[in-house]
Amino acid sequence: MKEKVLYKRPVALSEKPFSYCPGCTHSTIHKLIAEIVDELGIREKTIGVAPVGCAVFAYDFWNFDVTEAAHGRAPVVATAIKRIMPEKVVFSYQGDGDLASIGMAEIIHTANRGENLTVIFINNTNYGMTGGQMAPTTLAKQVTTTSPLGRDVKTSGYPIRMSELLLPLQGVKYIERVKATDAISIIRTKKAIKKAFMNQITHVGFSFIEVLSNCPTNWKKDPVESNKWVDETMAEFFQIGKIKDIQ
Amino acid sequence: MNGNGTVFIKGNHAIVEAALDAGCRFYAGYPITPQNEIPEYMSKRMPEEKGVFIQAESELISINMVFGAATTGARAMTTSSSPGMSLMQEGISYMAGAELPGVLVNVMRGGPGLGNISPSQSDYYQAVKPGHGDFHMITLAPSNLQEMYDYTFDAFDLADKYRNPVMILTDGLLGQMMESMDMKHDRKPLYPDAKKEWALTGAVGRKGQRIVSLLMDPGVLEAHNIKLGKKWKTMIENERKYELFNVNEETQYLIVAFGSMARISKGAMKLMKDLKIGLFRPITVWPYPYEELKKAAAGVKKVFVFEMNQGQMLDDVKIGLEGSKPVEFFGRAGGGVPMPEELCDFINKNK
Numbered sequence: 001m002k003e004k005v006l007y008k009r010p011v012a013l014s015e016k017p018f019s020y021c022p023g024c025t026h027s028t029i030h031k032l033i034a035e036i037v038d039e040l041g042i043r044e045k046t047i048g049v050a051p052v053g054c055a056v057f058a059y060d061f062w063n064f065d066v067t068e069a070a071h072g073r074a075p076v077v078a079t080a081i082k083r084i085m086p087e088k089v090v091f092s093y094q095g096d097g098d099l100a101s102i103g104m105a106e107i108i109h110t111a112n113r114g115e116n117l118t119v120i121f122i123n124n125t126n127y128g129m130t131g132g133q134m135a136p137t138t139l140a141k142q143v144t145t146t147s148p149l150g151r152d153v154k155t156s157g158y159p160i161r162m163s164e165l166l167l168p169l170q171g172v173k174y175i176e177r178v179k180a181t182d183a184i185s186i187i188r189t190k191k192a193i194k195k196a197f198m199n200q201i202t203h204v205g206f207s208f209i210e211v212l213s214n215c216p217t218n219w220k221k222d223p224v225e226s227n228k229w230v231d232e233t234m235a236e237f238f239q240i241g242k243i244k245d246i247q
Numbered sequence: 248m249n250g251n252g253t254v255f256i257k258g259n260h261a262i263v264e265a266a267l268d269a270g271c272r273f274y275a276g277y278p279i280t281p282q283n284e285i286p287e288y289m290s291k292r293m294p295e296e297k298g299v300f301i302q303a304e305s306e307l308i309s310i311n312m313v314f315g316a317a318t319t320g321a322r323a324m325t326t327s328s329s330p331g332m333s334l335m336q337e338g339i340s341y342m343a344g345a346e347l348p349g350v351l352v353n354v355m356r357g358g359p360g361l362g363n364i365s366p367s368q369s370d371y372y373q374a375v376k377p378g379h380g381d382f383h384m385i386t387l388a389p390s391n392l393q394e395m396y397d398y399t400f401d402a403f404d405l406a407d408k409y410r411n412p413v414m415i416l417t418d419g420l421l422g423q424m425m426e427s428m429d430m431k432h433d434r435k436p437l438y439p440d441a442k443k444e445w446a447l448t449g450a451v452g453r454k455g456q457r458i459v460s461l462l463m464d465p466g467v468l469e470a471h472n473i474k475l476g477k478k479w480k481t482m483i484e485n486e487r488k489y490e491l492f493n494v495n496e497e498t499q500y501l502i503v504a505f506g507s508m509a510r511i512s513k514g515a516m517k518l519m520k521d522l523k524i525g526l527f528r529p530i531t532v533w534p535y536p537y538e539e540l541k542k543a544a545a546g547v548k549k550v551f552v553f554e555m556n557q558g559q560m561l562d563d564v565k566i567g568l569e570g571s572k573p574v575e576f577f578g579r580a581g582g583g584v585p586m587p588e589e590l591c592d593f594i595n596k597n598k
């Protein structure tokens with residue numbers, strides 16, 4: 001009997017097993033990016049910029065060139081790389097502490113300059129790597145290790161909707177919020193990320209994909225419950241869908 | 248600008264010309280006095296050389312852009328003045344950790360805090376003991392515009408040679424003044440075609456590679472630090488630079504001063520021709536020429552340390568002299584610039 005290959009590890013994914021917590025969607029999104037890089041045939045011209053956060057180890061899992069950036073600075077590291085080598089496909093991959101807190105200035109100005117790059121924003125409503133502290137995206141009343149009684153919007157402000165915040169900036173061409181909780185939403189996420197990469201290749205400009213992600217460990221939920229919480233609670237505040245698309 | 252020859256030029260402009268001559272093709276900077284002429288002039292000159300100029304939104308962003316540029320193997324630079332340099336400490340440390348070359352210029356002003364915009368040497372400590380973590384950075388302190396130009400050029404070569412950031416430590420006096428100097432547009436950079444195999448240029452025909460400073464596996468960071476430590480040692484052995492002026496067997500007093508203060512000291516020496524005074528001027532303030540200083544001071548009665556701060560390099564002079572000579576310090580702080588006569592008075596009263 002002849003073997004038929006239906007699925008195999010993307011070349012753009014290294015052989016190192018993911019070290020993320022079981023059920024964490026960082027792994028899923030990493031794999032989608034690797035599949036897209038393979039499908040677009042851009043492994044040899046892709047440069048990734050890893051954040052400070054759980055995904056700092058992204059460079060262990062992708063088999064293309066990746067640099068680390070200081071906490072929050074990934075978009076400006078990516079900017080310099082892209083400006084020097086405009087023919088490369090450059091993207092940053094950042095958590096919500098990295099992008100929406102310490103790196104707020106970097107993301108806003110990179111978006112506003114309309115840099116022709118792709119930003120993948122992983123919103124899991126907390127600081128995963130440091131043990132689940134409150135993030136700018138933490139929902140009102142959500143319990144974290146630094147909001148033990150639930151986020152008090154009177155003292156900590158309201159959760160920031162990054163995608164909507166970037167919407168009015170004229171340099172931004174494409175924003176979509178997606179999630180990765182089941183087969184259909186994962187396929188949609190892949191489609192969105194692929195389009196964001198294509199936008200860069202065809203010089204459309206700055207694209208921003210926000211993925212509602214989970215953090216089973218710090219949410220103290222099992223993976224199934226975590227995804228349910230994304231679907232039912234997170235997605236209610238952070239509405240899924242295309243937010244901006246200018247071709 | 249074309250060709251070589253003598254030009255009458257402003258210090259901040261000389262830095263730009265030197266960087267471009269050295270093959271710098273990426274610059275990011277943020278406005279701050281007294282270095283504004285650098286980004287302004289660079290915004291015109293860099294595009295002429297087909298390089299990238301970006302006005303960054305803060306010094307944090309400038310230095311992290313330089314980090315990104317360096318990952319591609321390009322020669323890159325940022326410049327600022329004291330408060331901006333404080334913001335850059337994060338990026339400098341990351342560059343040293345990730346072994347990325349790059350050139351930084353600090354056109355110092357008065358501090359602490361917002362301070363003022365007068366020339367000062369208030370950031371000596373921050374320059375020779377930069378950032379977090381166990382690392383060093385070659386720091387060159389020019390004292391005239393020829394040196395601003397020459398050492399800025401050298402800084403790019405040194406950065407590539409050691410894969411480490413290099414700083415030019417200057418101040419508002421040298422940045423703002425005009426002086427004649429020789430352009431050497433046809434000077435060739437060292438390592439111009441050095442294959443930076445570590446650079447991220449796309450994984451063509453190879454596996455992906457990475458640039459990192461996070462090394463979490465047990466023992467790996469320590470091994471990395473020890474490897475870096477050997478680099479610092481090589482720099483200390485090979486890159487110490489200094490000037491001896493009027494130092495001979497008859498010298499009775501030795502002035503130690505760097506940058507602008509060394510210039511002013513030379514003025515004071517002219518006014519005191521009857522005293523046998525010599526000058527020791529460190530050009531690299533890191534690595535500091537300790538042994539050479541001790542040797543230069545061997546026959547003198549006393550050492551005078553002059554700075555435009557309240558005694559920062561003074562520590563290094565004391566380390567170098569190892570208690571072998573009495574030391575007198577005179578400094579002006581907060582943007583105060585002394586007249587040569589003030590130095591003469593101090594020497595006369597304390598000799």
Ligand SMILES: Cc1ncc(C[n+]2csc(CCOP(=O)(O)OP(=O)(O)O)c2C)c(N)n1
Pocket residue numbers: 051052053054055071094095096097098099122124126127128129130135
């Ligand atoms: C300047 C600086 N401040 C703080 C930290 C500590 N730190 C490491 S990861 C992290 C938060 C990451 O959270 P997020 O971006 O949401 O990513 P996640 O881990 O949830 O994927 C923080 C605060 C740091 N490394 N550097």
Ligand code: SF4
Pocket residue numbers: 019020021024025026054124128129214215216217218
């Ligand atoms: S801590 Fe949270 S975000 Fe980090 S790997 Fe674990 S589950 Fe994922």
